[in-house]
Amino acid sequence: MTGFVIDVHDLRKSFGPHVVVDHLNLQMAAGEICGFLGANGSGKTTTIRMLCGLLVPDGGNGTCLGFDLLHEPQRIRREIGYMTQRFSFYDDLTVKETLDFVAAVYQLENRDQAVADIMTQMELHGFTDRLAGQLSGGWKQRLALAACVLHQPKLLLLDEPTAGVDAAARREFWDLIHDLASEGLTVLVSTHYMDEAERCKRIVYLSNGHIITQGAPDDVRRSAHLIVFEGRGTGLDAAAHRLRHSAGVEAAAVFGGTLRAAGTDRAALQQAIASFDQAETLSWYEVEPRLEDVFIHLLTTAKAET
Amino acid sequence: MNSFSIQRFLAVLRKEWIQVRRDPLTLRFIIVLPLMQLFLFGYAINSDPKHLPTGVLSADHSNYARRIIAALRNSGYYDVREMSSEAEADRALADGDVLFVLNIPPNFARSVDRGESPNLLMDADATDPIAIGNATAALAGLTSVLDRDLPPSLRPNSPNPAFRFEIHARYNPEQLTILNTVPGLICIVLMFSTLFLTTLSITRERERGTMENLLAMPLRPIEVMLAKIVPYIVIGYIQILLIIATSVLVFHLPIRGSVPLLMFALFLFIASNLVLGLTISILSTNQMQALQFAQFTLLPSILISGFMFPFKGMPIWAQWAGEIFPVTHMLRIARGVLLKGNGIPDILPELWPIALFTLVIAVIALWFYRETLD
Numbered sequence: 007m008t009g010f011v012i013d014v015h016d017l018r019k020s021f022g023p024h025v026v027v028d029h030l031n032l033q034m035a036a037g038e039i040c041g042f043l044g045a046n047g048s049g050k051t052t053t054i055r056m057l058c059g060l061l062v063p064d065g066g067n068g069t070c071l072g073f074d075l076l077h078e079p080q081r082i083r084r085e086i087g088y089m090t091q092r093f094s095f096y097d098d099l100t101v102k103e104t105l106d107f108v109a110a111v112y113q114l115e116n117r118d119q120a121v122a123d124i125m126t127q128m129e130l131h132g133f134t135d136r137l138a139g140q141l142s143g144g145w146k147q148r149l150a151l152a153a154c155v156l157h158q159p160k161l162l163l164l165d166e167p168t169a170g171v172d173a174a175a176r177r178e179f180w181d182l183i184h185d186l187a188s189e190g191l192t193v194l195v196s197t198h199y200m201d202e203a204e205r206c207k208r209i210v211y212l213s214n215g216h217i218i219t220q221g222a223p224d225d226v227r228r229s230a231h232l233i234v235f236e237g238r239g240t241g242l243d244a245a246a247h248r249l250r251h252s253a254g255v256e257a258a259a260v261f262g263g264t265l266r267a268a269g270t271d272r273a274a275l276q277q278a279i280a281s282f283d284q285a286e287t288l289s290w291y292e293v294e295p296r297l298e299d300v301f302i303h304l305l306t307t308a309k310a311e312t
Numbered sequence: 313m314n315s316f317s318i319q320r321f322l323a324v325l326r327k328e329w330i331q332v333r334r335d336p337l338t339l340r341f342i343i344v345l346p347l348m349q350l351f352l353f354g355y356a357i358n359s360d361p362k363h364l365p366t367g368v369l370s371a372d373h374s375n376y377a378r379r380i381i382a383a384l385r386n387s388g389y390y391d392v393r394e395m396s397s398e399a400e401a402d403r404a405l406a407d408g409d410v411l412f413v414l415n416i417p418p419n420f421a422r423s424v425d426r427g428e429s430p431n432l433l434m435d436a437d438a439t440d441p442i443a444i445g446n447a448t449a450a451l452a453g454l455t456s457v458l459d460r461d462l463p464p465s466l467r468p469n470s471p472n473p474a475f476r477f478e479i480h481a482r483y484n485p486e487q488l489t490i491l492n493t494v495p496g497l498i499c500i501v502l503m504f505s506t507l508f509l510t511t512l513s514i515t516r517e518r519e520r521g522t523m524e525n526l527l528a529m530p531l532r533p534i535e536v537m538l539a540k541i542v543p544y545i546v547i548g549y550i551q552i553l554l555i556i557a558t559s560v561l562v563f564h565l566p567i568r569g570s571v572p573l574l575m576f577a578l579f580l581f582i583a584s585n586l587v588l589g590l591t592i593s594i595l596s597t598n599q600m601q602a603l604q605f606a607q608f609t610l611l612p613s614i615l616i617s618g619f620m621f622p623f624k625g626m627p628i629w630a631q632w633a634g635e636i637f638p639v640t641h642m643l644r645i646a647r648g649v650l651l652k653g654n655g656i657p658d659i660l661p662e663l664w665p666i667a668l669f670t671l672v673i674a675v676i677a678l679w680f681y682r683e684t685l686d
Contacts (some may be wrong), residue, residue, distance in 0.1 A: 088525075103330060112529070
């Protein structure tokens with residue numbers, strides 16, 4: 007035992023000639039909520055599937071909940087809850103039937119009680135006899151989460167659990183995740199939403215199967231050494247278009263009434279912006295980089311490297 | 313943890329049963345399909361097979377007898393071989409080795425010479441009336457083959473033919489095609505519900521992404537597979553009873569053999585289909601592929617098994633190909649038990665090829681099965 011819930015080294019996986027996960031090292035402490043970020047195809051889902059024994063790594067080793075990743079996948083499966091990216095329970099089963107099924111598969115004691123408890127916790131009582139296929143996106147995810155935690159796992163692996171779910175439902179879903187973590191559950195959750203990333207204790211950013219950066223959201227934001235200027239005025243869209251092609255500007259995008267331009271080279275960025283000052287249509291001021299700015303930055307640099 | 317768990321198996325079984333019940337398409341499959349086929353295939357098929365195996369029991373070795381045998385051969389419908397005893401002939405007829413047995417009585421030649429127009433008894437296996445229809449019709453034209461050899465007194469203006477064929481239709485004396493179709497239909501419908509539906513039920517899990525969840529749960533593959541299979545076995549037996557009941561009530565199907573024996577043989581047949589279905593679903597990545605795979609095995613099962621066209625009417629290579637399929641053997645068992653009253657010794661030669669097929673396919677299935685998403 008290393009004391010880590012997840013402790014893997016040099017994890018590798020390729021499909022054909024395509025390397026999806028490349029020498030990945032990941033450690034997670036108990037009770038942590040860890041956000042797993044990265045572009046589509048960066049290896050998040052593959053990593054999660056390897057952690058829960060659904061895929062066999064090509065190389066590397068490690069433990070999950072103290073069980074060997076390569077040799078004890080059956081024991082790992084019993085102790086984790088895995089929520090797939092797509093809703094992967096049965097559309098033609100009701101909420102109650104789904105939970106009964108899961109409870110029976112995990113051979114829980116006091117199955118009826120366990121199902122009743124989880125329905126209370128997830129506030130699913132209004133939908134007991136509703137077919138899962140007829141639930142809205144948010145409630146479907148809630149049912150999936152209930153099914154994943156029914157057997158009281160020690161580790162929860164959530165693969166983009168809130169994709170396609172409205173903002174209010176996402177917020178409620180994350181409240182539930184925090185409730186679970188406060189009870190000692192360790193959670194690894196992949197997401198594309200920045201507001202969700204902000205709610206993680208730690209984020210891990212993946213690109214092309216490597217971890218590019220990791221740490222608390224604030225640390226990640228600062229460590230990128232990104233400079234962001236915000237401009238207000240008229241002709242924002244045209245300005246953004248011109249800035250995107252200027253030296254020193256990595257990204258320029260319009261958000262409502264403001265234009266955000268980001269780069270790592272302060273001098274070059276300021277010079278690019280200065281060309282607009284002469285037109286006196288825009289007023290510029292420096293702002294704190296947001297997590298989203300950092301991820302766009304990480305994404306573009308990663309792309310430039312490949 | 314690693315051994316089979318009844319509780320987990322029952323959990324999946326209950327889930328499968330709910331899903332089967334909720335799927336209106338499956339229910340239609342179960343009730344409508346067999347009945348539709350029963351009425352459709354009952355009268356739809358026709359054919360003209362030749363070179364049908366025929367046994368001859370000859371107690372008379374005259375020129376006349378030899379000439380008649382030669383004439384049978386020359387008609388193209390009969391492949392004649394000598395039988396040594398009545399017991400051998402009966403056995404061959406019951407096992408389907410021959411479709412006809414010609415009995416040439418002692419003193420046949422003398423009877424002809426006296427102008428008595430003696431009868432030649434032709435026993436025919438009428439379980440498949442189509443198979444023997446044209447061959448028996450051709451017999452009428454053969455009664456004049458002796459005319460040139462007859463003594464002059466009988467030759468010119470005899471009102472009676474030199475001899476007559478008397479055809480004795482065994483097993484299905486009314487020669488109803490439907491009686492032949494029903495046992496076949498049992499096999500084909502069973503194949504639909506076991507092979508098709510199990511194949512789809514597994515690939516459906518994969519296609520809808522629910523397989524990932526099943527794999528992530530502490531379920532053993534054998535638990536999932538068995539639970540997926542059992543509902544369709546139940547459905548299969550319901551269909552069999554439905555077909556047999558309808559056939560007995562509407563078409564007056566006689567049941568000459570033991571129904572429990574038939575049910576046992578059907579169990580082996582179901583097993584062969586399920587194993588094949590599993591293998592197909594393991595090898596294919598989506599429902600469309602699985603459907604094509606299943607189609608690929610279903611078509612020959614209908615066309616060259618002897619269900620739709622008489623088996624003995626096919627070229628030898630097609631017969632060999634047909635022998636591979638369990639449905640070919642099951643068809644013979646079903647016809648044998650229902651129409652001929654076959655017992656265990658009669659159907660044994662048809663049982664082991666089904667078992668062998670099942671075994672070979674099971675090995676292939678195990679070879680390709682993956683417990684992960686790889």
